[in-house]
Amino acid sequence: MANSYYDPADLRKFGKITEWSEELGTKFFDYYGKVFEEGALSAREKSLIALAVSHVVKCPYCIDAYTKDGLQKGITKEEMMEAVHAGAAIESGATLVHGVQMMNKYNKLSM
Amino acid sequence: MESILPKKKAKKPMQKSLKARDNELAVTNRQLEILDGGIFADGELPYFKDKIAEIGHFPLRPKKLEILQINVGYMCNQVCEHCHVDAGPDRKEIMTRETMKQCLEVIKNTGAHTLDLTGGAPEMNPDFEWFVEEAAKAGIKDFIVRSNLTIIRANKKYHHLPDFFKKHNVHVISSMPHYTRGKTDKQRGDGVFDKSIKALQELNARGYGMPGSDLRLDLVYNPSGAYLPGDQMALEKDFKKALDEDFGIQFHNLFAITNLPIARFLDYLIASENYEDYMYALVEAYNPAAVGNVMCTNTISISWDGWLYDCDFNQMLDLKVASKVKHISEYNEDVLNDRNIIISQHCYGCTAGAGSSCQGTVA
Ligand code: SF4
Ligand code: SF4
Numbered sequence: 001m002a003n004s005y006y007d008p009a010d011l012r013k014f015g016k017i018t019e020w021s022e023e024l025g026t027k028f029f030d031y032y033g034k035v036f037e038e039g040a041l042s043a044r045e046k047s048l049i050a051l052a053v054s055h056v057v058k059c060p061y062c063i064d065a066y067t068k069d070g071l072q073k074g075i076t077k078e079e080m081m082e083a084v085h086a087g088a089a090i091e092s093g094a095t096l097v098h099g100v101q102m103m104n105k106y107n108k109l110s111m
Numbered sequence: 112m113e114s115i116l117p118k119k120k121a122k123k124p125m126q127k128s129l130k131a132r133d134n135e136l137a138v139t140n141r142q143l144e145i146l147d148g149g150i151f152a153d154g155e156l157p158y159f160k161d162k163i164a165e166i167g168h169f170p171l172r173p174k175k176l177e178i179l180q181i182n183v184g185y186m187c188n189q190v191c192e193h194c195h196v197d198a199g200p201d202r203k204e205i206m207t208r209e210t211m212k213q214c215l216e217v218i219k220n221t222g223a224h225t226l227d228l229t230g231g232a233p234e235m236n237p238d239f240e241w242f243v244e245e246a247a248k249a250g251i252k253d254f255i256v257r258s259n260l261t262i263i264r265a266n267k268k269y270h271h272l273p274d275f276f277k278k279h280n281v282h283v284i285s286s287m288p289h290y291t292r293g294k295t296d297k298q299r300g301d302g303v304f305d306k307s308i309k310a311l312q313e314l315n316a317r318g319y320g321m322p323g324s325d326l327r328l329d330l331v332y333n334p335s336g337a338y339l340p341g342d343q344m345a346l347e348k349d350f351k352k353a354l355d356e357d358f359g360i361q362f363h364n365l366f367a368i369t370n371l372p373i374a375r376f377l378d379y380l381i382a383s384e385n386y387e388d389y390m391y392a393l394v395e396a397y398n399p400a401a402v403g404n405v406m407c408t409n410t411i412s413i414s415w416d417g418w419l420y421d422c423d424f425n426q427m428l429d430l431k432v433a434s435k436v437k438h439i440s441e442y443n444e445d446v447l448n449d450r451n452i453i454i455s456q457h458c459y460g461c462t463a464g465a466g467s468s469c470q471g472t473v474a
Contacts, residue, residue, distance in 0.1 A: 038345075073345065
């Protein structure tokens with residue numbers, strides 16, 4: 001057994017999840033592949049969205065994968081960092097907007 | 112307390128070739144040992160031979176010869192980090208006029224429709240212009256010179272090259288790693304981007320690369336790091352848009368080429384601890400549909416000293432053709448075409464994704 005929760009080499013084995021549940025795994029990978037195809041959004045735009053979300057969900061595998069994907073698509077490091085900030089801004093905004101709940105509760109409880 | 116802020120990196124000095132550095136990879140056998148050993152010898156990844164045997168392509172055999180690729184020398188004004196030739200100003204291997212004459216004989220009689228001059232920087236061979244003038248007389252259909260662009264601006268004596276190319280209706284294919292300065296200079300050296308832009312503008316001014324022009328100007332893109340090129344069409348679209356909007360530059364096609372794990376790129380992969388991941392990525396992207404069209408199936412590569420190879424990569428690994436005819440002095444197309452192509456694990460670079468050759472994708 002590995003003595004850490006994350007091993008970069010595990011990313012290569014992602015496809016193996018299908019072995020323990022053929023139908024669901026295959027459905028997932030078909031769906032996944034379809035999502036990232038060129039569509040109303042370009043594959044390039046979707047790659048940047050994926051990179052931002054990877055950071056928000058803090059998945060080290062996804063971060064590795066979509067940094068590499070961005071490089072392959074000729075995306076610059078400035079574009080990548082702006083995408084990460086977009087994700088981070090939503091995440092911090094989502095925390096801060098709960099401040100209103102705190103204010104409401106505070107006001108309700110106070111005389 | 113340790114700061115988490117990054118320390119400023121020292122500027123890199125101008126590189127030397129592996130050969131000048133006496134790097135162990137300058138010995139081609141060492142490169143082959145690496146490509147045959149490690150994760151392949153362990154059985155973690157399959158040998159290329161076994162992969163192509165699955166689809167009945169082993170031994171790999173040539174089809175009709177279409178392209179003669181002549182490497183007129185390893186000297187170059189640049190020392191790009193990814194260079195599979197290990198070229199640079201310190202390389203002294205240069206084709207002599209004697210060998211060029213032998214090549215001209217072959218060019219006159221070949222069934223190939225394309226002549227492809229490469230290097231190093233082919234223009235740095237002192238007999239380059241003489242050779243182009245003579246070769247142009249043979250009336251070959253497509254006459255390519257692979258120019259790194261900066262050479263045109265490197266020295267006054269090269270400033271007339273765009274006119275010279277035009278005069279002989281040479282098809283210019285040039286490398287351009289990215290449409291931004293930062294990425295280009297990182298791969299190819301400081302100042303390369305600005306010089307390349309200037310050279311492209313000069314070629315455009317002669318009519319090269321303009322829409323509908325017969326003066327062909329194509330660009331080669333190869334990744335500046337341990338990753339595979341993305342979709343060639345999408346990249347071409349991005350390059351065209353950016354180069355036109357920012358600099359008013361036009362070109363015809365973009366060829367997306369995969370870096371093969373040999374010479375300086377192999378050195379880089381090992382030093383940056385990317386070698387295994389890169390080989391995994393190549394094997395994972397293996398596309399059986401590309402195998403039948405890999406470059407060696409329609410090309411013969413000739414080295415500065417007249418030896419014959421299946422491709423420019425095998426030339427750099429010193430794997431001469433497996434044929435009775437091994438040298439330009441004894442050239443015989445029929446005998447040569449009846450040979451088995453020599454392969455190793457670097458060949459996975461030609462079959463990844465949409466495939467890769469000096470003319471871009473193949474599948
Ligand atoms: S990649 Fe081309 S331009 Fe760069 S060093 Fe090699 S031969 Fe010269
Ligand atoms: S590296 Fe050379 S021999 Fe190998 S597949 Fe590519 S072109 Fe053919």
